[in-house]
Amino acid sequence: MIAISGLTKRYKDVLAVDDASFEVPTGSVCGLLGRNGAGKTTTFKCMMGFARPQSGTVLFDGQPLTPKTFEKLGYAPERPALYGWLTVANHLELARRSQPAYDDAKTRELLATFRLDGRKRVKRLSKGQQTALGLILALSANPSLLILDEPASGLDPVMQRVVLDLLIDAATSGATIMLSSHQIGQIDRAADRVVIMRDGKVVVAGEIDALREASRVVEATFEFAIPDLGTLAAEMRVERAGKSVRLHANGRADAVAARCGALGAVGVRVLDRSLEDLFLDAVDDGETQ
Ligand code: ATP
Numbered sequence: 001m002i003a004i005s006g007l008t009k010r011y012k013d014v015l016a017v018d019d020a021s022f023e024v025p026t027g028s029v030c031g032l033l034g035r036n037g038a039g040k041t042t043t044f045k046c047m048m049g050f051a052r053p054q055s056g057t058v059l060f061d062g063q064p065l066t067p068k069t070f071e072k073l074g075y076a077p078e079r080p081a082l083y084g085w086l087t088v089a090n091h092l093e094l095a096r097r098s099q100p101a102y103d104d105a106k107t108r109e110l111l112a113t114f115r116l117d118g119r120k121r122v123k124r125l126s127k128g129q130q131t132a133l134g135l136i137l138a139l140s141a142n143p144s145l146l147i148l149d150e151p152a153s154g155l156d157p158v159m160q161r162v163v164l165d166l167l168i169d170a171a172t173s174g175a176t177i178m179l180s181s182h183q184i185g186q187i188d189r190a191a192d193r194v195v196i197m198r199d200g201k202v203v204v205a206g207e208i209d210a211l212r213e214a215s216r217v218v219e220a221t222f223e224f225a226i227p228d229l230g231t232l233a234a235e236m237r238v239e240r241a242g243k244s245v246r247l248h249a250n251g252r253a254d255a256v257a258a259r260c261g262a263l264g265a266v267g268v269r270v271l272d273r274s275l276e277d278l279f280l281d282a283v284d285d286g287e288t289q
Contacts, residue, residue: 007056031187074143080134084123
């Protein structure tokens, strides 16, 4: 599992990551979400040892990063580090020589899946094909830990789906995966957990289903006026508008809906919230609409 605690990274006057803490349990797929500049790539760089944090700890299966960690860790950076004058096959050969667990059969299969021609020089590959090669390199030794910075960016919708299916397969085989994306639908499809960052801080972290459950809202309408809501008003955030009330039920939507019924509501609805709703609430700074 991956455990991050109190991670802080400052670039001169920019606090890129601010006291971030979260965990990704073994076998989990965790989406890292946040607006541009929220600190996602910096978090990944600190995790991979490519940026030196001012404070905090990063543990992989309970151990800090060492050269040995890379034997089980696959990483695809936002912009894959490729050599333009080398061919696809040259890159795979480099991976084969540097990774003891390099899986030749799997890599060939991935090349075919992504329809990449091994003879092509990288500088002749499209942006999406370069992203695909970066992913193949990250997956080529069947890593049990995968860190992927926007792995599907620049890929066509068919290939995006292929990538998500590959990740789901890897997680099913026990891999622990962390990926960032601006495509919330991709995270919703592939991930079971999410970490949402805003201005370098982790503002939401947890299981997507539990977060969704906790954010369900109850909307109740009364015939004449909103009655005294009793303890409900003290227990949760309440928004009133005319004869209707919205109650942020903090994971107890069904019980709160029943209490509204008992208070004489003529209409009660429980509103489910999407991951996109959660994201928009979490990153809302009141400035943009
Ligand atoms: P995006 O979604 O746009 O990729 P991000 O969430 O990955 O964004 P980061 O790249 O981690 O964001 O950047 C976080 C903040 O740190 C930004 O304000 C950025 O300008 C700043 N930053 C990142 N790298 C550096 C650097 N090498 N030097 C100075 N500031 C940096």
